[in-house]
Amino acid sequence: MKRIVAITTALLLAGSTYAFAQDAVIVEVPQPARDYVIAHPSDPVVIDGDVAVGTVVPQEVQLVPIPDSPDYAYVYVDKQPIIVSRKDRKVVYLSQ
Incomplete structure (x- = not known):
């Protein structure tokens, strides 16, 4: 019985790790897009919850386009630039 529980637990953990790995996309x-965002700060916005790579920025948050990078836009949250994909509004870059 203990062996079945251990195997089941291992399979569940392996499955959840695999699902996470599939969802994590490194962009x-x-x-030049990062430099533009730093050189052109926008008015800060408030986003509820933690903001991390992969977080979807709510529709009510107005994104600022990046002129030479049409696939990306940005906002400033807590005085930090956040770059998002314009196609799905997911965060792809957080300033360090």
């Missing part, structure tokens, strides 16, 4: 935002 390399071009350096």
Whole structure:
């Protein structure tokens, strides 16, 4: 019985790790886009909850386009620039 529980637990953990790995997509935002966002701060917005790579920015938050990078837009949250994908509004870059 203990062996069945241990195997089931291992399979569940392996499955959840695999699902997480599938959802995590690493996007390399071009350096000129990051430089533009830092050089052109926007009015700060408040987003409830933690903001991390993969977080979807709510529709009511107005995104600022990045002129030479049409796939990306940005907002400032807590004085930090957040770059998002314009196609799905997911955070792809957080300033360090």
